[in-house]
Amino acid sequence: MSRAVVFWEYGDPDVLRVVDVESPTPGPGEVRVRVRAAGVQPFDTNFRAGRLDWARARFPQRLGTEVAGVVDAVGPDVAGLAVGDEVLGAVSGGYADHVLARPDHLARKPADMPWAEAGGLAASGRTAVYVLRQLDVGAGDTLLVHAAAGGVGSMAVQVARARGAAVIGTASPRNHDHLTSLGATPVAYGDGLVERVRAVAPAGVDAALDAAGTEEAARASLELVGDQQRVVTIVGDSPAERLGIRMVSAQPTEEMLAELVDLYETGRLRVSVYRTFPLDRAADAHREVEARHVRGKVVLLTD
Ligand SMILES: NC(=O)c1ccc[n+]([C@@H]2O[C@H](COP(=O)([O-])OP(=O)(O)OC[C@H]3O[C@@H](n4cnc5c(N)ncnc54)[C@H](OP(=O)(O)O)[C@@H]3O)[C@@H](O)[C@H]2O)c1
Known part of the structure; x- marks a missing residue:
């Protein structure tokens, strides 16, 4: 039994x-x-x-x-x-x-x-890999991740860093040390979010991942990222979707697990x-x- x-x-x-x-x-x-x-x-x-x-x-x-x-x-x-x-x-x-x-x-x-x-x-990791591929995040990019301290966010920060991107992550202050330890620049969500992101990314933001599902995250992403093709949400039935942001449902494939395990074994992901x-x-x-x-x-x- x-x-x-x-x-x-x-x-x-x-x-x-x-x-x-x-x-x-x-x-x-x-x-x-x-x-x-x-x-x-x-x-x-x-x-x-x-x-x-x-x-x-x-x-x-x-x-x-x-x-x-x-x-x-x-x-x-x-x-x-x-x-x-x-x-x-x-x-x-x-x-x-x-x-x-x-x-x-x-x-x-x-x-x-x-x-x-x-x-x-497996679940959050493969979602992160899938979404970053959809956003085509790589070296030279600055990526904004909303809800960066969560399950998917923590993975997305690390996978994006491993690909050579700079990452700005939103979280409450209690999670800022966590985000720093993952290699992201932490920013508090809430009033003034766009200005705080601009202050740490004076050259601009190239892509954004909404894992928060809030109207604030959606609007900030659209304001900060010029190319709307490089803004996605993973939260269904969210303000982002209603504002025209592409909703991505992860469709994991076999080799994504291997990629995550390799990142773990080479010390680039925890x-x-x-x-x-x-x-x-x-x-x-x-x-x-x-x-x-x-x-x-x-x-x-x-x-
Ligand atoms: N489309 C897909 O294929 C797919 C796949 C997986 C997950 N999802 C969805 O993606 C979302 C995130 O999943 P998850 O597993 O990462 O969730 P999670 O681990 O439960 O996310 C928790 C995080 O959300 C943050 N948070 C809470 N309120 C916030 C706000 N107003 N602004 C910014 N961050 C905020 C928290 O940070 P603080 O504690 O610092 O506030 C916390 O670290 C969920 O809605 C989930 O259903 C979709």
């Missing part, structure tokens, strides 16, 4: 329950992962609350799209992975002791990478774990994410 977090109805975090389930058996082209850590993100909380028109639950519904763990069973027709391999990557239903995964959605976990960090890498919770406190983890002031990632641990 194995534990999994499920919900039977949309609602507040208390709809989440830990139940005993049969350990799944991997089919052709699948492996089973003994989950050690599972990242929690706004998608999960929005899905649980029934806020997403485009993602309908099938009750009892499981949650969790990113994990790290150990392969403990291998289905037919799987090459390149064996029982005992430590992996990280994208799954469906990762808030659990065991989850099935496709090998092409996994990467090998760096040996020295702590489980909590590994569990929080996963900031804000808080961890045991699996049976998934509801508390959701409350933390819904408070919208996470610094980096919230992660569930199974042991």
